[in-house]
Amino acid sequence: MKKRVVLYFSAVQSEQPIIYQLIKNTDLIVNILKADINPQKEGYLVVELEGDKDSYEAGIRFLKNLGVIVEPLSQTVVWHDELCIQCGACASFCPTQALAIERDSMIVSFDNSQCVVCGMCLDCCPTLAIKLHFELQEAV
Amino acid sequence: MTKKSYEEINEKIRRGEAVVVTAEEVIDVVAEKGYAKAAEEIDVVTTGTFGPMCSSGVFINFGHAKPRIRMQKVWLNGVEAYGGIAAVDAYIGAAQVAENDPENKVYPGRFMYGGGHVIHDLVAGKDIRLEATSYGTDCYPNKNVDTVITLADVNEAFMFNPRNAYQNYNCAVNLGDKTIYTYMGVLKPRMGNAAYSTSGQLSPLFNDPYYRTTGIGTRIFLGGGIGYVAWNGTQHHPNVQRGENGVPMVTAGTLALIGDLKQMDPNWLVGLSYLGYGPTLAVGVGIPIPILDEEMLRYTAVKDEEILMPVVDYHQGYPYGNHTDLGFVSFKDLKSGRVNIKGKDAVTTPQSSYPRARQIAAILKAWIQAGKFELTQPVAKLPGADSPIEFKSLPDRQPSGAVSMVRNRR
Ligand code: SF4
Ligand code: SF4
Secondary structure, three states: OEEEEEEEEOHHHHOOOHHHHHHHHHOOEEEEEEEEEOOOOOEEEEEEEEOOHHHHHHHHHHHHHOOOEEEEOEEEEEEOOOOOOOOOOHHHOOOOOOEEEEOOOOEEEEOHHHOOOOOOOHHHOOOOOEEEEEEOOOOO | OOEOOHHHHHHHHHOOOOOEEEOOHHHHHHHHHHHHHHHHHOOEEEOOEEEEOOOOEEEEEOOOOOOOEOOOEEEEOOEEEEOOOOOOEEEEEOOOEEOOOOOOOOOOOOOOOEHHHHHHHHHOOOOEEEEEEOOOOOOOOEOEEEEEEOOOOOOEEEEEEEEEOOOOOOEEEOOOOOOEEEOOEEEOOOOOEEEEOOOHHHOHHHOOOOOOOOOEOOEEEEOOEEEEEEEEOOOOOOOOOEOOOOOEOOOOOOEEEEEEHHHOOHHHEEEEEEOOOEEEEEEEEEOEEEOOEHHHHHHHOOOHHHOEEEEEEOOOHHHHOOOOOOOEEEHHHHHHOEEEEOOEEEEEEEOOOHHHHHHHHHHHHHHHHOOOOOOOOOOEOOOOOOOOOOOOOOOOOOOOHHHHHHHHOO
């Protein structure tokens, strides 16, 4: 299995070799997707954990025991109107009509509430106007 | 019978009295008033298109360095420009891939930055890194330049696009079992979608199918500025099958366009990244059509349903020439979001921006109405529908000793 999670660290935890131990103790493949640690040594890591179910659960237990806050990663799709040239390619790939073309004007619009983050639209946008965003909790 | 000369129309433009409509609006005028009345009233019809046009690029003269350099290899933001012309001239092509791009090694490649993006950044007035190398001569001793330039710094920058504004184009499908990544975008397997790239009834050469008023010297909207038709485009192949309205049913005419980049606008020259294919540039083109007589008016009244395009398989047909006959689809059906191809329904994927094409036709209309843009009579005609142009392929020959000897000529 493969899962993406966000790990929130406090200063004490970020000084320990947590990722090293996680890999060593659990056999998980850990892929760091994004990291941000502030000068006070607090911050987060977005990681993808790959391995069998037992290793995954052991890994999450290990992190929680150290006091690391583990949250499932929520992603959202952001549509950058200012980059979009209104070609309409993305709408033909969108299964939910979140990206849709109004057929009289041929104008494309994006309705976030309909988006299921399937990612189909990301590859076909030639202006790279559609981006995936990791959603993070404001303060931990 | 209505007859108007270019001079009469320009006279009206100067007086601010010219009646100008877009290639969409003309359809409604005809529906209401008929061809004869519409031809009498309307002076100019404006067209527009905004889509990926790989065969585009910019000639730049950078000015001389101190000491001087005869630039042999040139890079702009890490994208190579062709330096095989005079010392500080170069040509940056829209489809050029950045140096060190992973290309399709990690398939499908992303091509985040390339020639089209350099052109967009130049027009946007951004700083551009210019690197050039050479071997050094007595007159040009410098061997290396690494500096930063902007569009304002260079002497000349003019866009010269060898092939734009294709008159008709393939509707692309994939008959294979795997997704493919093409210059027509992502094509889903088993005809999962049908991609097309034209602005249909707004497209310049659908409104002047026999190139009666569009010729060498025609003044146009190019990239947000003013440009001209310089020549027929490469692969101009006008003697093809046409409908009763004169509209070609397969790829036909093309235009080579020229214009001053310094007057253009980044909104109308946008760098694109085609997944698995490469970088390119979306170019905005708008061509005004003078209504010299009722015949011209009839051409400009062409509707989406009267424009047919051939369906081509990009799995085996286009790349390997193993074509399957998939018939034709109308632009009206393509625009509706679904087409039926040989009994199977496919979702349609546009590549060219219809809303942007409509905006270009409207801008050009406003320029003409404001008296800022007069029409030009072509100084020479483009090869017409009866010209004996053949569409040639590359010969497959074994280079002989005699051919390779040419390099060693003294
Ligand atoms: S991620 Fe999926 S659902 Fe969301 S806009 Fe893109 S294609 Fe539509
Ligand atoms: S594919 Fe990209 S540029 Fe085209 S309409 Fe969608 S978001 Fe806009």
